[in-house]
Amino acid sequence: MKRIESAVRGNSAEFRRRYAHNKALAAQLRARQEAARHDRPARDLERLSKQGKLLPRQRLERLLDPGTPFLELSSLAANLAYAGESPGASCLTGIGVVSGREVMIHADDPTVKGGAWYPLTIKKIVRALDIAVENQLPVVHLCDSAGGQLQLQSALFPDRYMAGRIFRNQCMLSKMGVKQLALVFGHCTAGGAYVPALSDYNVIVRGTGAVFLGGPPLVKAATGELVSADDLGGADLHTRVSGTCDYPAADEDQAISIGREIVAQWERKPKWRGPDQAIEAPLLDADELYGIIPDDIKQTFEMREVIGRVVDGSRFHEYKPDYGTTLVCGFAHLWGYRLGILGNNGILFNDSAIKGAHFIELCNQNNTPMLFLQNITGYMVGREYEKAGITKDGAKMIMAQSCSHVPKLTVMCHGSFGAGNYGMCGRAFDGRFLFGWPNHQIAVMGGEQAAGTLAEVKLRQMERAGMAADPQVMRQLREETLKAYEEQTSAYYSTSELWDDGILDPVDTRNALGVALSVAMNVPQGVPGNGVFRF
Amino acid sequence: MAHRMQTDGVDTEAEIIARRPRLRVRLGGSEHVVEASPSAGERFSIRVDGVRYEGWRCVAGDDLQVRVNGHTYTVHFVRRQHAAGGAAGQEEIRASMPGVVVAVHAAAGQGVRTGDKLLTLESMKLQMTIVAAHEAVVAQVHVTRERVFERGALLVSFARQELAGT
C-alpha cells in the first residue's frame, strides 16, 4: 500500500498561522477540560476526604490496568448548560482496560452536588450504556450519587431516553450476556439504587456505601421513621440480610481490588473480526495537523493530509482517485484493523455521492468498518444539479450508509453542514462513535447562508404583504441569526448537548479512534442488507 | 494499581509503566525494561535492562524465593485481605441456623489468628467448627457451652481494629 506523500510545508506563512490558531484551540480545550475535571469547591473536596472517599478520577486510575489508555467520552458535556453547575455533566464515562478486558466505565461525581443527576447527566450515562449495548462492552459502574435533581425532574424522568433508559439498558446488557459490575462507594438513592441492583455483580464499601430506594430524609418524610443511612442500606444490611449486594469491602481500595478480581473472571469474547495485520505507527507527524486545519470555517483543506497522520504507516489505498474527487475514498489500516475511509475534499456532487455510495457498498461486502472524516458544506444545490438528480444521488449515499452493517466511526474535522452531515454519518446515523475537533462547527447550514436565507424569506413575506423592507429590521434579523448560529454551531455547544462523544485534540485522533475501533469490532451492526436505492 | 512487596526485607512498590515496545516496570524509584514471556514456571530466564538473568523461583510459605546468580532472594507480596472468599473486617459472627453450643474455644480479650477455633456448634445433627476468618481480638463470646441459640443469634464479636494490609 502506497504511503501518502505530504505536501505540507511547515515553514509556510499559512501553515504557521494555522498552527498557532489550532494550537491555541487545543490549549483552550485542555484548559476547559482541566476546569471541568478538577475545579471544585474546597468544602466538597474536604467532605469527601473526611469520609475516606477517593475522588472519581482517583477511583478510575486505581481501577484501570496501569500503563493503559482511557478514552474519556464527552468530558465537556453540559459545559454550556445549567450556568456551569454541572461540570462534565456530573459524571465520568469512558473506555479503559480492567484486568486485561475492555470495559465501559461510568462513574458518578460526588464532588458536584453530591453526584446528583442532571438531565444531561442522564443523557451522558444513557449514551455510555448505548455504546455498551451496541458494542457489547462490559460496564463497571462506580456509584456515588444522591439521585436525580428533583427540581429538574420533568427533564430527566418521564421520557423514553431519560432516567429509565439507564435501567432498561442495564437489563438489555445483562440479557445479552454483557457483564456489569457496580462498585458502591457512596449512596445509590432512588433510581440510582437500581444501578447496583441491576448489575450482575456488585461490591459495597462498608461505612460509606449505601443502597436504598428512599434515603433517610425521604423515609422520615414518608413514615416518620428515623434511620441512619448505614442501617437503612449499608454494607452489612445488603451483604448479610437483604442480599442486594454481593461483596462487602472494608474500604474503597479493597472494593476496587475485589472489582478487578471479578472482572478478571469474565470470559473474553472473540471480536467480530480480529486485527488484520501488525500495528504500524504513521510516518507523518500528527503535530502537523495543527498547521493543516484552516483557521477559517470557510476554507477547505486536503483530507489526505489528515488520513496520512491517522492511519498505520501513513499508507492509503485510494479508490477511484480520479472520479468524484471531492470525496476521497480508500482503504487503510488503523491499529492493525482494515478500514474504509471517506473524507470530504469539497462539496458533494453527483459523482462524488455515487462514488461514496458505491464505496460504502464495497466496505459492507468486505466486512470492512468505515471512518467518515467530515468537512462538508453539503450536497451541491442549483438547477443543473437537481436536473442531474443530486437529491436522489445523495439519497443513495444516505441509504447505503444508513443500512451498513459494518461499524462506523465519524470525526467532524471542520464543517458539518446540511445533508452532507447525513451522508457522512452524522449523529442520527448510529455510528459507533462520533468525535469532533475543537474547530468544528455543525448546523443545518452555515451562519452566513442561514442569515441570507432568512433575509430572503423575510423579504418575500414583506413583499407579499405589500410592505417595503425595513433595512433596520433586516439588519437586526441578520445579526440575531448570525449570533445564534455562532453560539450554537460551536464544538463546545455541540459537545455540551452530547451531540457527539467528545471533542478531541486533533493529535489524539489516532489513539481515540484506536480504542473506539477496537471496541466497535466486538460486533457488527445487524445483518447485511439495503433498502431501495433510487436510480 | 501498584504491587506492594518486600525483597529481602526491603519495602518496594512495583507498577507497570508501559508494555510496548518492551515491558517497563517501576520498582520503587527506578524503572526497568523487562523482556520476559508470560510463564510462572520455576525455571526462569528474563532480561532486565539488557542483562540476562536465569534462575529458579518458587513459593516458600508466604514468600517467594528467587535464586539468581547463586543468591536466593526472598520476596514477599503485601496482599490486601479480600472479602471475596473470606470475611475481612468482619466484626461479629452470627448463627447461620439454630443449634446448640458444644464447646467454646475462645475467650474475650483473646487474640486469634486466621483459622483459630472459636466455637463448636451442633445443628441439624451436624457438628461444625466456627473459626476466625482473619486476625482479630475477641471482644466477647456471647454464648456458653450447651446454650441453645436461634438463627441469627450473635455468637462472637470482635474488637474494632485497623485492617491489615491497607
Next chain:
Amino acid sequence: MFKRVLIANRGEIACRIIRTLKSLGIASVAVYHHEDRSAPHVGMADQAVLLEADVPTAAYLDQAQLVDVARRTGADAVHPGYGFLSENADFAEGVTTAGLTFIGPEAHTIRLMGDKIRSRAFAAEHGLPVAPSVIEADAARFTARALEIGFPLLIKAAAGGGGKGIRIVRRAAELTDNLATAAAEATRYFGDARVYAERYIEQPRHIEVQIVGDSHGDVVHLFERECSLQRRYQKIVEESPAPNLPAGVRAALCEAAVSLARAARYLNAGTVEFVLAPGGEFYFLEMNTRLQVEHAVTECVLGLDLVAEQLRIAAGAPLSLKQEALAPRGHAIECRICAEEPEHDFRPATGRVAVLEPPRGPGVRFDGGIRVGQAITPAFDSMLAKLVVHGATRAEAAGRMESALAGLTLLGVPTNIDYLRRVVMHPEFLAGRLHTGFLGAHAAGLTPVAKPAEAAAAAIAALLTEPEFSQVAFEVPEPHATIGHWRN
C-alpha cells in the same frame, strides 16, 4: 560380611549408609515414621518398615521397636548413623543381646566416653592433656588452685548454666575481687557458693582426630578435621586437613587420639575432639563414639569409605588400613546445608522442598537426604544435606565450594546456602585464620552485599509469577498495550 543391615536413622546419613551397603552388595532395611513416608531413604532401601510413634523423633529413638524390626526383617547388623541412638550404650547392648551386630564401639566404651567427667578422667589418666579446672567453695583453696592454672582464667558460678555470669580474669591482682563477686552471685542466684574456674583460651580452635580400631586391637588415626566454624555451638563448616596447623601439633594431636583409643581398646570408628589454643597447646574435650557428620572430608582426602570400613570392622575383619600408608591428598571442605535463617540468629526454618538442583563439577559431593515435595518440619534436625568438595589445595577447595554453593539450588525453605557461600569467600577464612568465635567476630562481613540490579531482577522474576501482575503485564489487548498510558 553381613547379609542385611538395618539403618536406625533417617535423612542424609541413612541415604549415605544405604549407598555403601548397595556398593558392597548388602541388603538394606530402612525404618521411618509416617511423617517421613516420602523421605528418600525410604525409597532407596531394599526394604522399609514403618515405625509406630506419635512424635516423629520418638520413632527413631524406640529401641525395642528397632530391635524388633531388625529381628523380623532378618537383619544381622544395625548401623545407628549419627545422632538418635548412635551413642546410646543401652541400644548397643540391646542389639548385641538380640544376637545382632551393633556397628560401632562396644557398649562399655560408649558408656565410658558418654560420661564427660569419667571420660576426662580417663583421658588424663592416659596422659592426654585435659584443660585444668577447679570447682571450689573455699576462697583460699580456690585461689591457690586458680593461680596454678594460670591466666587468663574463666570463672563462673559452678551451679550456673550456659554462659551466665562468666568473667574473664587476666591478672592475679584481679582474682580476689572477681572471685568475691562470682561467689556472691553464685550464692544469691543458685544457693551454691562454689565457683568454677578453667583456663580461658582466647580464639580457640576445635580440632578432632578420626580414629578406627579393629577387634584385633589395631588402631589407626585418619588425621584431623578442623571444626571451628560453629553457630549456636554446632559446626557448619568442617575441613581436612586443618589449615595453618604446625606439623608437630598435628602429630601430637593424632598421637594423643591413637593412645586414647588404644587405652580404651576402641572398636570401630570414633572421633577424639580437642580444643586448640593459639599457642599450639591443646586439651582433650570429648570422644564421639560414632560416625561424625563431617566424616566425608576425611573420606575425600584419604580416598576411602568409612562406612565400608565400619562394616568390615564390625564383621570382625582386621583393619584394611595401615598407618604408614595413609597420607592425606589435597584438601576437603564440608558445608552443612541447614533449613535456617542466618539473618535471624540462625533460627530453624520450615517449608516444603520445591526445587532441588544439586551442584555439579569436579570434586563435588552432595550427600542429600531430601527430595522435592518433602515437608521440612520442626520435628527433625534442621540439616538437610552436606556439600563436600575436594581440591588439590585449600584454595582450590574453597573456590570449588564457593561455586558449588552458588550452583546448589534448594528452594521452598529458607537455608544457609548463601551465608555459607559468604563464609567460604571471607578473606579470613581463605587465610585459614579460624577459631570458634569466627562467625560472631566476622558477622558484619558475612552479611549480604546489596546488588540492586540483581535484586530488581529477582523482584521482577517473582512478580512475573503473580497472576495479578502477569495478567496486567501480558494480557492487555491491542491497541491498548501499544497506546500505553494515554488520557484524552
